[in-house]
Amino acid sequence: MNILIIGLSLAAMLFLLSAGLTLIFGMGGIINFAHGSFYMLGAYGGFQVIDSTGSFWLALVLAPLGGAAVGVLVERLALRPVYNREPFVQMLLTFGVILILEEGVRAVWGLDYKDVSAPAVLAAPVHVLGATVSAFRLFLIAFGAAMAALLFLVLEKTPVGTVVRAASADPEMVRALGIDVGLVRTGVFAFGTGLAALAGAVTAPLFPVELGMGFGVIIDCFVVVVIGGLGSIKGAVAASLLLGLVRAGGYGFAPEWVDLLSYCLLIAVLLLRPHGLFGRQRRLA
Amino acid sequence: MRIKRGIVAAAAVLAIVRPSLAAEPAPTSFRIAAIIGLSGPLAVIGADMRRGVEVALDERNRTINGVPIEITWDDSEGKPQVTVQKAASRIAAGANMVFGEIGSPATVALSGLTEQREVPLLVTFAADNALTTPGRLHWTFRTGKNVNSTVGVTAGFAERNHVRKVFGITPDYEAARDSWTLFKTLAATKGIEVVGEEFHQTPARDFSILLDKAMRSGADALYTVSQGNDAITLLKQANEVGLKEKMKLFGPGMVDEIIMRAVGPAGVDVGSTLRYHWSEDFPANKDFVARYKAKYGELPSANAGDAYDGMRWWLRVVADTHSWDKKDWVAAMTGSVITDSVEGRKDMGACDHQARQIALAGVGVEQTAPDLPKYGMKITDILQPGQIYRPCP
Amino acid sequence: MPDLLSLEAVDAFYGKAQVLRGVSIRVAPGEAIALVGRNGAGKTTALRVMAGLLAPGAGRLMVDGQDASRMPAHQVSRLGVNYVPDTRRIFPDLTVDENLRVATVAHRHARRSGAWSLARVLDLFPRLAERRRTPGDSLSGGEQQMLAIARGLMTAPRLLLLDEPTEGLAPRVVDDLMSAMAAIRAEGLALVIVEQKLKVPMALASRQYVMEDGRIAWTGTTDAMAANRAALDELLGV
Numbered sequence: 001m002n003i004l005i006i007g008l009s010l011a012a013m014l015f016l017l018s019a020g021l022t023l024i025f026g027m028g029g030i031i032n033f034a035h036g037s038f039y040m041l042g043a044y045g046g047f048q049v050i051d052s053t054g055s056f057w058l059a060l061v062l063a064p065l066g067g068a069a070v071g072v073l074v075e076r077l078a079l080r081p082v083y084n085r086e087p088f089v090q091m092l093l094t095f096g097v098i099l100i101l102e103e104g105v106r107a108v109w110g111l112d113y114k115d116v117s118a119p120a121v122l123a124a125p126v127h128v129l130g131a132t133v134s135a136f137r138l139f140l141i142a143f144g145a146a147m148a149a150l151l152f153l154v155l156e157k158t159p160v161g162t163v164v165r166a167a168s169a170d171p172e173m174v175r176a177l178g179i180d181v182g183l184v185r186t187g188v189f190a191f192g193t194g195l196a197a198l199a200g201a202v203t204a205p206l207f208p209v210e211l212g213m214g215f216g217v218i219i220d221c222f223v224v225v226v227i228g229g230l231g232s233i234k235g236a237v238a239a240s241l242l243l244g245l246v247r248a249g250g251y252g253f254a255p256e257w258v259d260l261l262s263y264c265l266l267i268a269v270l271l272l273r274p275h276g277l278f279g280r281q282r283r284l285a
Numbered sequence: 286m287r288i289k290r291g292i293v294a295a296a297a298v299l300a301i302v303r304p305s306l307a308a309e310p311a312p313t314s315f316r317i318a319a320i321i322g323l324s325g326p327l328a329v330i331g332a333d334m335r336r337g338v339e340v341a342l343d344e345r346n347r348t349i350n351g352v353p354i355e356i357t358w359d360d361s362e363g364k365p366q367v368t369v370q371k372a373a374s375r376i377a378a379g380a381n382m383v384f385g386e387i388g389s390p391a392t393v394a395l396s397g398l399t400e401q402r403e404v405p406l407l408v409t410f411a412a413d414n415a416l417t418t419p420g421r422l423h424w425t426f427r428t429g430k431n432v433n434s435t436v437g438v439t440a441g442f443a444e445r446n447h448v449r450k451v452f453g454i455t456p457d458y459e460a461a462r463d464s465w466t467l468f469k470t471l472a473a474t475k476g477i478e479v480v481g482e483e484f485h486q487t488p489a490r491d492f493s494i495l496l497d498k499a500m501r502s503g504a505d506a507l508y509t510v511s512q513g514n515d516a517i518t519l520l521k522q523a524n525e526v527g528l529k530e531k532m533k534l535f536g537p538g539m540v541d542e543i544i545m546r547a548v549g550p551a552g553v554d555v556g557s558t559l560r561y562h563w564s565e566d567f568p569a570n571k572d573f574v575a576r577y578k579a580k581y582g583e584l585p586s587a588n589a590g591d592a593y594d595g596m597r598w599w600l601r602v603v604a605d606t607h608s609w610d611k612k613d614w615v616a617a618m619t620g621s622v623i624t625d626s627v628e629g630r631k632d633m634g635a636c637d638h639q640a641r642q643i644a645l646a647g648v649g650v651e652q653t654a655p656d657l658p659k660y661g662m663k664i665t666d667i668l669q670p671g672q673i674y675r676p677c678p
Numbered sequence: 679m680p681d682l683l684s685l686e687a688v689d690a691f692y693g694k695a696q697v698l699r700g701v702s703i704r705v706a707p708g709e710a711i712a713l714v715g716r717n718g719a720g721k722t723t724a725l726r727v728m729a730g731l732l733a734p735g736a737g738r739l740m741v742d743g744q745d746a747s748r749m750p751a752h753q754v755s756r757l758g759v760n761y762v763p764d765t766r767r768i769f770p771d772l773t774v775d776e777n778l779r780v781a782t783v784a785h786r787h788a789r790r791s792g793a794w795s796l797a798r799v800l801d802l803f804p805r806l807a808e809r810r811r812t813p814g815d816s817l818s819g820g821e822q823q824m825l826a827i828a829r830g831l832m833t834a835p836r837l838l839l840l841d842e843p844t845e846g847l848a849p850r851v852v853d854d855l856m857s858a859m860a861a862i863r864a865e866g867l868a869l870v871i872v873e874q875k876l877k878v879p880m881a882l883a884s885r886q887y888v889m890e891d892g893r894i895a896w897t898g899t900t901d902a903m904a905a906n907r908a909a910l911d912e913l914l915g916v
Contacts, residue, residue, distance in 0.1 A: 006493045111329040113517065113547030115660070118525065125527040132497065134525035159783050166769040166780045173767040176729055178755035178784030178833055206525070208517035208547055212326045216488055251494035256457040256484045 011244025012144025026231030036214025042197025067197020229279025730754030
């Protein structure tokens with residue numbers, strides 16, 4: 001039971017982390033290596049908001065807005081000029097963004113670790129079906145599920161979502177229909193980076209808040225995105241659940257083999273479905 | 286074999302030439318090559334070590350026997366390869382000594398280089414026993430504390446806190462496993478029962494399942510060798526489920542000022558060894574703390590104090606030789622004694638180049654004094670060198 | 679009457695390769711013209727320049743008497759010029775309904791004047807009305823072509839640029855499409871029809887441009903073309 005609940009909480013975190021990455025990839029084919037840096041930025045931003053106002057909830061609003069604002073700058077200044085260049089140019093640029101963001105965070109907040117605690121309402125442990133888990137983790141599960149549902153609704157049921165899906169498939173055709181694809185790309189990139197920042201802020205009470213925190217998570221993000229299928233939100237949900245539960249099971253039975261288990265899962269999925277659970281061949285072409 | 290023959294040959298040459306070199310000419314500067322992690326996860330440690338060393342240099346007006354001290358700071362990135370590469374080029378450029386690194390793997394690699402090039406290496410942070418195995422390294426000195434001593438302190442801590450049953454969480458690498466094994470041995474002699482153990486990969490992303498096992502194990506204490514980011518993750522997640530209310534939480538180097546800043550209330554009452562603490566009651570420490578505060582506007586961390594004390598000791602020994610021959614320095618440092626270190630008396634073991642010194646146990650605390658950070662460390666026990674170190678034969 | 683759209687001595691390039699050489703074409707409001715010629719003559723490129731998808735290297739694209747040569751494609755579309763590509767380019771993940779709705783997003787204002795409502799477009803293509811919830815990539819070729827034209831109509835255009843609307847389709851479907859296009863024309867919409875075969879151009883267009891090797895090789899009314907068929911067949915490769 002405990003493994004299930006903790007697995008779900010891991011899945012929720014993995015989903016929050018990887019959703020932005022997969023959205024951005026789906027849109028412009030951009031592999032945003034700086035995703036982890038936006039996650040870090042969100043955690044530091046969240047720390048700042050909590051430090052200044054004392055409100056974790058306000059941090060959950062402001063940190064993603066900050067992440068999105070930086071995302072707009074990055075997309076406009078760095079990525080826009082190179083959309084038509086070879087993919088490696090974009091990758092190199094996102095690497096450059098990592099260095100800039102890290103230096104920026106270091107200049108503003110210094111080298112020290114920052115302390116972010118869960119809000120008092122969620123600080124107590126609770127007992128669910130014989131398992132002791134924190135209220136904060138239950139909140140994370142609900143929050144992750146709500147974000148997944150919200151993303152789904154927006155993408156599937158709103159005009160904005162329709163435009164994003166259309167532009168992911170054929171940006172030029174969307175342009176020919178009168179839509180400013182540049183604006184859509186900026187919007188999606190900013191939304192993706194905002195999501196990364198949100199993930200950073202919401203999980204900060206569970207992890208060290210430090211300059212290197214983005215590196216660890218970016219690997220997890222890529223594992224989820226590749227298992228789920230590049231560009232697929234549905235895939236990100238499924239892969240997060242799969243990986244979260246496998247990891248929780250791993251921690252339960254063989255904690256020193258958890259990473260190996262994760263990569264075995266990745267390899268198994270790629271062998272059976274080379275384009276991921278919900279990937280399409282077309283996207284990789 | 287070839288190396289051995291080379292050494293013999295060199296010694297023979299030296300024996301002949303030596304008298305004429307009795308007074309080696311003074312160099313234009315005394316060059317210290319400091320190679321430590323200044324970026325990445327170790328940066329927060331490296332930055333403090335650098336500050337501590339700078340204070341030690343300032344104290345000598347940055348000269349030694351009339352010669353200016355020149356220090357270079359290179360970023361090891363925490364990687365053994367980079368450490369060795371950067372140190373090698375500094376040595377080639379005429380460094381008189383090397384200071385560094387932080388992590389054990391990089392420091393062990395670095396000691397291999399300095400032994401080969403016959404340049405003194407001063408270690409303050411890395412705790413790996415391999416650095417001070419008796420008779421193994423000639424040019425390497427550790428003024429900081431080693432694994433055996435820190436494990437000894439934690440075992441003592443367990444005893445004084447009436448721990449009866451302990452659960453262990455250990456990162457899955459050799460030095461950490463050795464440390465845990467050593468603790469188990471010591472615990473057995475004190476009648477402490479080990480009721481469970483788990484090993485995790487590092488970096489670890491989640492501890493909640495392991496913590497749950499610990500809480501169900503019936504143990505009254507959780508012992509963990511996890512360090513740095515792993516320790517922070519573990520403490521934050523232990524706090525999530527209220528583990529501290531049910532079990533004592535402790536481990537060697539589990540918390541220090543840096544980690545307390547990262548975890549806040551989650552670190553309160555957690556037991557740990559301390560490398561150094563600004564409150565230690567020795568005259569030299571009061572001086573150092575005042576100078577450090579004047580320069581940087583805050584109290585020295587454990588890493589800053591540790592680095593300061595080592596560098597101060599070493600420079601004093603070098604100055605007292607009035608020689609510019611590295612061999613004389615090494616000879617003088619071997620078995621040297623400092624009576625007025627920031628932690629009182631320290632004896633450099635002649636057999637292993639490991640400093641015998643007091644050891645500290647402490648807990649994380651919330652601090653209310655206006656000039657202190659909100660969370661920090663408090664010393665609970667001071668162990669004398671005789672309680673932890675075996676004397677050199 | 680001023681031209682709705684015109685190309686004035688346009689050169690166009692793909693990288694270094696020149697594809698159009700001094701091409702001039704004009705379309706009056708409500709007029710249907712056709713661009714015919716062999717494969718590779720530059721017809722599709724001319725359409726792409728008209729749609730703003732490819733900037734002319736020399737010469738000008740004029741819309742309503744204003745220079746639109748450097749205008750991004752989405753702005754050209756907002757001026758009422760809509761491009762229906764030969765490969766149809768239906769959004770595969772989107773249902774028929776969504777494919778139609780996505781076209782309206784940038785044209786809310788123009789649509790208020792009310793030319794083509796969803797209901798009217800579906801009346802025009804009853805096959806689509808039956809398949810509104812079907813994803814784009816599950817449609818037949820004919821249905822995709824209908825959807826491409828229907829999607830164009832949803833942008834409330836004044837000019838439709840139709841690139842090979844009947845290519846590769848069964849004769850019965852071609853007939854359906856032709857009657858739909860005739861109905862669109864009857865509404866007063868201007869059309870530029872690109873075809874290799876002459877059946878559609880002869881039936882729907884009033885003027886013809888024959889392209890060869892990136893140039894306009896012949897231009898005249900449809901009646902004049904019918905009279906000159908013997909001379910033009912060589913150019914057209916029929």
